[in-house]
Amino acid sequence: MSAVIQSIDQIVSINPATGEEIGRVGVTSPDDVAAAIERSRDIFHRWKTTSFSERRRLVMKARDVILAEKEEIAHLISSESGKPFGEAISMEIAPVLDLMQWIAKNAEKMLRPRRVNIGLYAMMGRSSKIVYHPLGVVGIIPAWNFPFSIPLGEAVMALMAGNTAVIKPSELTPLVGLKIGEIFEKAGFPENAVQIVLGAGETGAALVEAAPDKIMFTGSVATGRKIAAAAARNLTSCVLELGGKDPMIVFDDANLELAAGAAVWGAFCNAGQSCSSVERLYVQQNVAETLTKLIVSKTSELVQGSGDREDVSIGPMSSERQIKIVEDHVNDFRENGATVLTGGKRNADAVVRNEAGARTLFFEPTVITGATNDMRAMQEETFGPTLPITTFKTEEEAIALANDSEFGLTASVWTRDLAKGKRVAEQIEAGSVCINEVLYTHGIGQTPWGGFKNSGQGHTHGREGLMELVQPQHIHTNHLSILPDAWWMPYTPTAVETFRGFATKFASGSLIKTARLMPQLWKRISELRKKKS
């Protein structure tokens, strides 16, 4: 059974669309967080010895549990986070199911001990291999915006690598967090292999303080900095998946109809609360008017409302704090001369009126033109349904505008000329760059996910993400251990001459040059053997 530790105060989970209470959970005390880490460490010593086939079996069991309960899980995600029910299936459940089957089938192959080509050292009868050890307890601190797929995917990767996990879900989505614990429990994972601790930022801080062996954090740059500083005190290494201000570049040869559809989805899905949302659109000047008209027209077709309705494309924002940031940014655009073409305010029509009172967390999908990079709202992460549009004339200008940001999470380039697309993509400072595609690459679990610049540090997903969860150990063997090494003590003039040869001949990597070192090497080894007695 996966333990759930709760005590002291309570968190009330609220549906952001309706304001209704969904449930309440107890907050885990710092002492109980530390105790959870200890229990996790105890079970780690057993879990790390399980075979890959057993780990695979349990992960595939957990997949079966999710599949059997996918409707219920999607409704829970939708009601706690506000995202449309369909989006909970397409952007949380489907991608994590794919990640689970992939990592279950491939972790063993990726973590198999591997021989390393050590070049000319092999000539001296040496060999090296790398074996991978699990780290221990992985502390997972996710954001509320993808409350299911991100922590669940990270826990599954940690488990497949032989680690155990303690998850601290966001205080806005504690019930989804508990559901994750329940899934591992139902799948038959050993007790305490995955534990859920509950609470707000303080509980996350207690988790960091309790010194897990790795921290996987997803959230804002500000919290990421705090966590990195706190983790440094225990030398705990962190993967930090942080914010974004992701650019979309549309060239005049792009399929504008598709680019407009992608911009609308990229900017407004999850009400713009995705780390890889399109937050800046740069369009080549001569097609700006056409593209903007298409975007406004597609935006006007979107239905906003409670996420449990299947015809709704945009739900509410997650919290009053988040909607205030969006209002602030829209005001910043207006005050600095940009034009709001559609949206720009809370959506009174979408408000759900009930006993819990009117909810005003719906912000209309907002399209803005005349934005420029010197506006504050073009530099800070908005994390809401806004799509500011800027024009450019040349390829160089588009690249410079896209890179003019402290962030570098994802980007997209739209053009029919794939050579140009690749050329531009490789010059964008971002962890993932799509050509004629937008936003969804976090869903490709086989590929590394991580940000450049202030968008983060380290990776989740892919081989690179798996490598974050293990300790590579180098095993080096001397197969000719009948002779002393030439570099051992005592040093002599013969030794120093041999060392010169190492620098000039051996370290050249050339077999021919190294062969010329052999007489000197042998002289030195003979010298050492004579000194033996």
Ligand code: NDP
């Ligand atoms: P926050 O940084 O506010 O919170 C993230 C998590 O950290 C939450 O669980 C939070 O708890 C917890 N937390 C808060 N303070 C502390 C602390 N001092 N020590 C430890 N944990 C703490 O981010 P948001 O929840 O607002 O998430 C939005 C941000 O996440 C955006 O910037 C977005 O871009 C980014 N993000 C990045 C992704 C990526 O892959 N790069 C993916 C998804 C989101 P609580 O919520 O209970 O306060």
